[in-house]
Amino acid sequence: MKGLLEQNRELQVQSLLGLIKASETLGLDPTRYKNALKTIRPDLVGERPEKRTTKSQSKRKQSASSVSSSGQKRKLLSTKVENGQLHLHFSGSIKNGNLRHFILERNGNVLYVYDLSPARVPYSIKRIRGEGFKEIRIAQYDPKKIRIVIETTKPYKPTSRISGSQLSITLPGYGKGASALPKKSTTKSKTVTGLPSKKAKAKTALPARTVQSVPKEASLPSSMLRRYTVVLDPGHGGKDGGAVGYQRRKEKDAVLAVAKQLKKVLRSRGFNVYLTRERDVFIPLKKRTRYANRKQADFFISIHANAAASRRNYLKSKGIETYFLSRARSGRAKRVAAIENSAEIKDIDRYTKDAYLSVLNREKIIESNKLAIDLQRQMLTSVRKKYKAVVDNGVREGPFWVLVGAQMPAVLIEIGYITHPTEARRLFNPYYQKLLAEGIANGIESYIYHNK
Ligand SMILES: [Zn+2]
Known part of the structure; x- marks a missing residue:
């Protein structure tokens, strides 16, 4: 059984090497093949001197390799949920400009989305269940970007903090501004029980730096x-x-x-x-x-x-x-x-x-x-x-x-x-x-x- 899988891997490596070569010859972006190869055989990627062909090709290659190498530097090493916070520890330091945040709504649940780029996770998806939230999902969204989603049934106001190579995000029910508010308040300007309505609106309508979209979901006929x-x-x-x-x-x-x-x-x-x-x-x-x-x-x-x-x-x-x-x-x-x-x-x-x-x-x-x-x-x-x-x-x-x-x-x-x-x-x-x-x-x- 093991031999079978080894054989599998070797074939995969050979095919990927072929694809990288073919992409480079055709002037296509070989990044995804390189990244894939990197996960199986890191020793084969990056060190090979690349042949120069046309100007635009070498430019493309350079940008591709700089992206993957910086992403490689910022690899997710560990995740931890502690004291109402999600802590993500990376292998390289994070800057504010690397992080984007927006909110989505799906089926009455609120999705707090954090995209970190460039960065890599060593798995396809990780799910964390816990008290106070429905699920946290961490996944490689595309070759460069990782996406962290905190799904909750009720809106709250998360805050994120970067210190060096650590990203921390508050989870519902803890800390300042983490008051659990009724569900509808993110999308609709309803009066929120227990709080003056104007204040609640301001607090919940813009809890994030960039609110991209809050699509409503209608069930399909x-x-x-x-x-x-x-x-x-x-x-x-x-x-x-x-x-x-x-x-x-x-x-x-x-x-x-x-x-x-x-x-x-x-x-x-x-x-x-x-x-x-x-x-x-x-x-x-x-x-x-x-x-x-x-x-x-x-x-x-x-x-x-x-x-x-x-x-x-x-x-x-x-x-x-x-x-x-x-x-x-x-x-x-x-x-x-x-x-x-x-x-x-x-x-x-x-x-x-x-x-x-x-x-x-x-x-x-x-x-x-x-x-x-x-x-x-x-x-x-x-x-x-x-x-x-x-x-x-x-x-x-x-x-x-x-x-x-x-x-x-x-x-x-x-x-x-x-x-x-x-x-x-x-x-x-x-x-x-x-x-x-x-x-x-x-x-x-x-x-x-x-x-x-
Ligand atoms: Zn079968």
């Missing part, structure tokens, strides 16, 4: 769903049976049945739906996302069933989990990815430029992560209506090659363990399949309402 195209990808097929589970049941059959049910549900709600396979046929991994790209799909959902690591775990391993693509770290993600990738690991070296481009698009990773969260939550809600004990294994990230080429939010769902006697039976039960399908459809809708 269901006819709007017609605008969305979903490509469903039942895993495996034909000569590739996928996991073989309890009573020799095959993954490829279970996932096709669920995908077909899901197609029905989504079509009845107005979505455009395509399947990468409608029958028991073998389809190479890269053709699956290529198909989704050709259909200009808004969502790519690969459906799989899990298998326990060993016979010993057949009764222990169960539950539903949803993956999005990343250079995953956890052993579990690597194991599952190795199983799902194994059918045609040889394909990787033929991966195209476009495929890599989307691997490295962090915004897409964040969108896929959000989609995965909505899908996971809604699937669990749906199946637990009837099957209360279904285990929630959560949202995870993993290096799934089937997701690599997708140009849209893409996730891989493991709908259950085909090696578990009860789950295997359920995966072939049309009623259970329908609950799963409804949950997935609800998850897609939920994502659209929150993000589109």
